[in-house]
Amino acid sequence: MVENVDMEKLPRFLPSCHKEAEKLDIIFTCSGAASVGKIGHEVGVLLTNAGQDARLCCTTAVAAGSKMHLEIGQRARKVIVIDGCPMKCATKVIEKAGIKVDHSFTVTDFGIAKQPTLDISDEDILKVALQIAERTGMKLNIEQ
Numbered sequence: 140m141v142e143n144v145d146m147e148k149l150p151r152f153l154p155s156c157h158k159e160a161e162k163l164d165i166i167f168t169c170s171g172a173a174s175v176g177k178i179g180h181e182v183g184v185l186l187t188n189a190g191q192d193a194r195l196c197c198t199t200a201v202a203a204g205s206k207m208h209l210e211i212g213q214r215a216r217k218v219i220v221i222d223g224c225p226m227k228c229a230t231k232v233i234e235k236a237g238i239k240v241d242h243s244f245t246v247t248d249f250g251i252a253k254q255p256t257l258d259i260s261d262e263d264i265l266k267v268a269l270q271i272a273e274r275t276g277m278k279l280n281i282e283q
């Protein structure tokens with residue numbers, strides 16, 4: 140028997156994106172190695188944790204040709220892609236895989252410059268996340 144387990148410290152498991160794709164807004168991010176790529180990834184995390192039925196999924200798995208991840212994108216209720224900069228790498232990956240993109244966002248379009256750093260601010264993450272939630276009609280459960 141497990142004793143003295145702090146339930147608050149256990150990981151919160153996410154819905155299975157393959158089993159439940161039809162009920163989920165699936166989010167793909169470029170997760171690029173620059174400020175805006177990292178912001179885009181953290182926005183995907185925030186929307187996964189606070190958004191209603193939203194779930195970050197593996198963009199690299201789609202690029203690698205994973206059948207399971209292709210199916211997730213094809214069956215998703217909605218596909219939201221978040222790129223860091225105008226190169227739009229994630230959107231290109233998803234579209235080349237034949238997945239319909241419902242919303243494609245670019246972090247630099249929100250007035251945030253691309254910088255060669257991975258030090259980013261919570262304010263920028265929240266700003267982008269709130270605007271993406273508003274434009275996609277996603278309900279968020281966060282206190283402001």
Ligand code: SF4
Nearest residue numbers: 169171176223224228
């Ligand atoms: S979209 Fe921009 S930030 Fe993202 S992976 Fe491509 S070059 Fe990097």
